[in-house]
Amino acid sequence: MTKYIDIIGSQMDLGAVRKGVDMGPSAIRHAGLIEKIERIGYTVKDKGDVVPAVAVSQGDPKLRYEKEINASNEQLFRKVKESLDEAHFPLILGGDHSIAAGSVSAVSQHYGNIGILWIDAHGDFNDDRITLTGNMHGMPLSAVCGLGPDSMVSFSSGRVDPSHVAIIGARDIDPEEKIKLRKNGISVYSISDIHTMGIYEILVEALDVVSNGTCGIHLSLDMDAIDPEYAPGTGTPVPNGMTLRETYLAVELVRKSGKLLSMDVVEVNPLLDIKNKTGILASDLIQTALGSTEY
Ligand SMILES: [Mn+2]
Numbered sequence: 001m002t003k004y005i006d007i008i009g010s011q012m013d014l015g016a017v018r019k020g021v022d023m024g025p026s027a028i029r030h031a032g033l034i035e036k037i038e039r040i041g042y043t044v045k046d047k048g049d050v051v052p053a054v055a056v057s058q059g060d061p062k063l064r065y066e067k068e069i070n071a072s073n074e075q076l077f078r079k080v081k082e083s084l085d086e087a088h089f090p091l092i093l094g095g096d097h098s099i100a101a102g103s104v105s106a107v108s109q110h111y112g113n114i115g116i117l118w119i120d121a122h123g124d125f126n127d128d129r130i131t132l133t134g135n136m137h138g139m140p141l142s143a144v145c146g147l148g149p150d151s152m153v154s155f156s157s158g159r160v161d162p163s164h165v166a167i168i169g170a171r172d173i174d175p176e177e178k179i180k181l182r183k184n185g186i187s188v189y190s191i192s193d194i195h196t197m198g199i200y201e202i203l204v205e206a207l208d209v210v211s212n213g214t215c216g217i218h219l220s221l222d223m224d225a226i227d228p229e230y231a232p233g234t235g236t237p238v239p240n241g242m243t244l245r246e247t248y249l250a251v252e253l254v255r256k257s258g259k260l261l262s263m264d265v266v267e268v269n270p271l272l273d274i275k276n277k278t279g280i281l282a283s284d285l286i287q288t289a290l291g292s293t294e295y
Contacts, residue, residue: 001260005042005290006083007034007091008103009049010076014065015098015137018235020271025049025093027233027270027279028286036287047083049093050075050102063149064134073102074155080106080262091286094266096235097124100140100220101152107218107262108144109158114261115210116144116165117254119247120222121238123173123181123188130176137267138174141165141220147184162186164214166206168250169194169225172238191240199246203253216261219254219289223267223278231281233273244281251288263289 009025034044052072058064076092080103083090092103097120108114118124124141127148131138136152143152146159153159166187173181173188181188187209189202210217224234227241242250254260265282273279 002087002089003041003043004088005037005044005091006088007044007046007093008076008079008083009093010072010095010099010102011049011051012069012072012095012099014052014055014069016096016135016235017133018269018272021094021096021235021267021269023270024095024266024268027268027273027276028093028265028282031276031280031283033283033286036283037290040287040291042290047079050079060128061134062128062131063136066136066151069098069136070151070154073099073152076102077106077155081110084110090262092264094264094268096137097222097266098136098140099266100264101143103262103264104140104144104160104218104220105153105156105158107158108160109156111215111261113214114160114164114216114218115214116141116160116218116220117206117210118165118167118220119169119225119250120167121169121172121224121241122222122236123167123170123177125177125181125186126174130174130180132174142180145184164210166209168202168206169242171240191242194242194246199249200253203250207253207257211257211259216259217254217257218261219263221251221263221265221285223265223282226281231278233269233278234267235269235272236267247285248288251285255289255291260289
């Protein structure tokens with residue numbers, strides 16, 4: 001892996017209902033992120049944040065704030081692309097999960113053929129046809145797979161083959177979304193799969209799905225995958241989540257695969273957090289992904 005890491009934030013909260021997630025990048029930085037990564041041995045450049053325009057009206061209720069989200073994601077796309085062109089590792093801090101339409105489509109355009117490991121309580125596989133809320137943070141995975149909404153990735157030619165996508169930690173998926181995930185052959189490992197198979201076996205399988213026949217892996221870590229007891233500062237908490245052990249081991253195994261190309265960490269909401277517990281956890285998990293080992 002490259003020695004150079006670029007931190008790129010997105011102060012995006014228009015894809016979600018509860019406000020405050022725009023302060024996520026700041027909360028993760030305040031947990032000592034840069035110093036911690038430098039200590040592992042990387043050269044880190046903080047490229048600052050993309051800041052979305054102030055939204056006046058939500059527009060289409062099936063794609064709320066589409067215009068502002070897509071414009072901001074296009075900026076994020078360019079920044080991530082720039083970082084990849086310099087052969088640096090882009091580390092993207094959210095913001096709500098809608099930002100992954102910008103980050104992942106840059107990584108997939110750059111490398112041509114990537115796999116995605118999506119650690120999340122949700123599927124994020126909705127589109128404007130089947131969405132129940134119109135919240136665009138529930139759509140980015142579908143968009144980057146080329147399955148809509150098309151406008152969300154119109155600035156990029158990068159798409160990801162659904163057969164190279166694995167979701168881990170799912171436990172809150174909409175009925176139509178479930179059908180669409182199955183139809184498109186996405187590998188979904190629910191929380192009950194984690195309880196029965198164990199996280200180690202799941203990672204062995206999932207890493208095969210995302211790395212076999214691809215250039216490498218993009219890791220998209222939604223903090224709501226983790227149980228709200230450990231990650232209370234997130235906008236859409238769902239009980240019965242992943243434990244700290246499960247999450248650390250999952251991220252550690254991704255690192256050990258040696259295939260990690262890029263990473264985003266999203267949905268840290270400081271307004272709902274307790275003394276930056278979730279921001280600190282996000283920062284610690286990033287360290288683990290990048291190579292801080294216990295022994
Ligand atoms: Mn998500």
